[in-house]
Amino acid sequence: MQWTKQSEQNVYSNRWFSVNLADVALPDGRHLDHFLIRMRPVAAATVVNGAGEVLLLWRHRFITDSWGWELAAGVVEDGEDVAVAAARELEEETGWRPGPLHHLMSVEPSNGLTDARHHIYWADEGTYVGPPVDGFESDRREWVPLRLVPDLVTRGEVPAANMAAALLLLHHHRTSTVSLHA
Numbered sequence: 001m002q003w004t005k006q007s008e009q010n011v012y013s014n015r016w017f018s019v020n021l022a023d024v025a026l027p028d029g030r031h032l033d034h035f036l037i038r039m040r041p042v043a044a045a046t047v048v049n050g051a052g053e054v055l056l057l058w059r060h061r062f063i064t065d066s067w068g069w070e071l072a073a074g075v076v077e078d079g080e081d082v083a084v085a086a087a088r089e090l091e092e093e094t095g096w097r098p099g100p101l102h103h104l105m106s107v108e109p110s111n112g113l114t115d116a117r118h119h120i121y122w123a124d125e126g127t128y129v130g131p132p133v134d135g136f137e138s139d140r141r142e143w144v145p146l147r148l149v150p151d152l153v154t155r156g157e158v159p160a161a162n163m164a165a166a167l168l169l170l171h172h173h174r175t176s177t178v179s180l181h182a
Contacts, residue, residue, distance in 0.1 A: 042072035
């Protein structure tokens with residue numbers, strides 16, 4: 001049941017993404033035109049402090065007109081290491097420089113439409129270095145108890161699927177680690 005791309009042509013491009021049109025052959029021999037969006041990788045990061053709180057951004061997304069909790073995130077610049085990009089985004093958006101980063105997960109948020117890959121990291125320590133350079137990206141930055149994450153997701157306060165998945169996995173990982181050492 002594998003679909004096969006026969007050709008692909010660019011329809012529109014800018015520095016953030018390109019919209020392409022592909023000729024796709026289906027397993028039964030039929031062809032269809034399929035739009036796809038090619039995107040640069042995204043890196044995201046957060047810190048979980050000694051009190052079991054996770055550093056989050058409360059922000060508005062105008063496209064969906066929704067508010068929600070997110071991790072600091074942004075595109076990986078050409079030639080930039082993904083973990084370095086995650087640390088850079090965290091510092092720019094929160095004012096916190098993370099300690100050593102741990103890879104949490106990589107996901108494809110909408111692989112039926114885009115080739116975007118989001119790489120998510122976390123640290124168990126961080127240093128406040130001053131107000132965020134990109135403070136305009138969020139309404140506020142807060143340390144939220146990690147134990148509240150499942151309820152936040154259930155109530156729709158983490159509307160982005162990649163952020164919800166990452167926070168739930170981080171919650172599971174940290175809860176499992178704590179209970180193993182208890």
